[in-house]
Structures are given as structure tokens and as C-alpha cells.
Amino acid sequence: MPTVHAIPAFSDNYIWALIPDNENRVVIVDPGDAAPVQSFLAARGLDLGAILITHHHPDHTGGIGALTAEYDVPVYGPARERQAIAGLTARLADGDQIDIDWLGCRFDVIDVPGHTIGHIALVGGGMLFSGDTLFHGGCGKLFEGSAGQMRASLERLRALPDDTSIYCGHEYTLKNLQFAAAVEPENADIAARIEQVQALRDRQQPSLPSIIGLEKRVNPFMRWDVPDIRRAARERHGSDLDGPDAVFAVLRQWKDDF
Numbered sequence: 001m002p003t004v005h006a007i008p009a010f011s012d013n014y015i016w017a018l019i020p021d022n023e024n025r026v027v028i029v030d031p032g033d034a035a036p037v038q039s040f041l042a043a044r045g046l047d048l049g050a051i052l053i054t055h056h057h058p059d060h061t062g063g064i065g066a067l068t069a070e071y072d073v074p075v076y077g078p079a080r081e082r083q084a085i086a087g088l089t090a091r092l093a094d095g096d097q098i099d100i101d102w103l104g105c106r107f108d109v110i111d112v113p114g115h116t117i118g119h120i121a122l123v124g125g126g127m128l129f130s131g132d133t134l135f136h137g138g139c140g141k142l143f144e145g146s147a148g149q150m151r152a153s154l155e156r157l158r159a160l161p162d163d164t165s166i167y168c169g170h171e172y173t174l175k176n177l178q179f180a181a182a183v184e185p186e187n188a189d190i191a192a193r194i195e196q197v198q199a200l201r202d203r204q205q206p207s208l209p210s211i212i213g214l215e216k217r218v219n220p221f222m223r224w225d226v227p228d229i230r231r232a233a234r235e236r237h238g239s240d241l242d243g244p245d246a247v248f249a250v251l252r253q254w255k256d257d258f
Ligand SMILES: [Zn+2]
Pocket: 055, 057, 115, 132
């Protein structure tokens, strides 16, 4: 199984590097910027072997051009985005697989519309690369999709095994958990996780990876069907909410205004 390294980029992005055992090639996920990837490779004497892309936003794709100018590698990305992604060599959608023979694990592609329409998540080897769909403690903004689409996408990710490691696109965890605590003031798991994450961030360490089992306990966007969350959303809305998508929509709007 490859080891996973976080390459910080911009102010709060993570570019993920997957390094297999006994290989000097690396798979890079969502290179929004080429320079930190080039520095990472140079510092370790590694080659770029492939690029994986979760969605079309520039802070996840901006490094493709410079990296593929230097390295002739395949670039796997979403087939169904509204905006074309320059440099893709393989366009993927739900049910497709990414099989890089030297990597040591395969990835299943899951369509997760919401943040963008064509956003994909990659699942394999006990890992989930969720881009800007599922964050630790939160979810992506609804730039293109509806609340119902995002909730359905997160429902699919929630069904993954509890010990699945989550590697997402941004270090938004503390702010997300502060919102989660506002929604669920009585949730002791959220309070405990805030302390742990604060300690990690004080040492400049990532709060990631999370795991699915933890998100099910602390992330309001994975808990739309929990009675306390439904009650909080109804109180925020001021009247009864008609079903899980309506609860989710109120939560998402609440977070946008938080
Ligand atoms: Zn994005």
C-alpha cells in the first residue's frame, strides 16, 4: 500500500502524494500549483508517475500544465465537469477504475456532484480522496449542484467502511468543527476533536486524514438524519422541514452564513 504525504499549497490546500513501497514514482492528487510538487519531488529524488484530479477548480488543477511539460505522465480526471480541464488523458465517471500497476492499489471512481457537477471521489486501499466534497467536519460549498445532490453524494461516502481514511482538499477542519459545535453544543465528540485538532495545528501538522467513522460522529453534513441535528435545523429555519434534503439545505446555508 502506498504511503500518503500532504504537500501544503496556497493558504490552506493540500496536494496529496502517494508513494508506493520500493518505487521512486509518485502519484499526485489535485496539484493546484506545480512548484510545491516539484520541490517535494526534488527533495526526495522522486519522479512523477501520474496525476489524479477530483474536480475542475484551478486550486486543484493549476499545476497540471507545468508538471506535464516536465513529466510525460497520465492525468486522470472527471468526465462530466461543465468546464473542461486542460491536460486530462483519461476522463472518468461513476463505476470506472483507475489501475496504476506500480502503485499497489486500485481506485474506484464515484460521482459526487454538489460542489461541482462533475466532481469525482476516488476510493481504494482503505483511502478516500474526496477533493472539495467531504471535508473533515464539513462539506464543500454548493457552487454548481443542489443540496439534494450533495446530500446524496455524502450518503454514498458515509456508506464506506468506518476505518476508511479521508484525504480532502483543504485544511478547513477547525472552522468546520466550530460550526459543528454551534449546531450540536452537547456533542462531546466534537468538543474533544476540536482540542485534538487545535493541538495538531499549533504544531503546524495537518488535521488529516480523518476517517469515515469519526465524520459520522462530528460532521453535521454526515448527520442530517440525527434527531439533534434535525431539531437544530428546524429551529434555525423557524418551521418544520420536509425531509432530509431540506434539513441538509438549511445546514449548508447556515454554514455559509456562519
Ligand atoms: Zn473546489
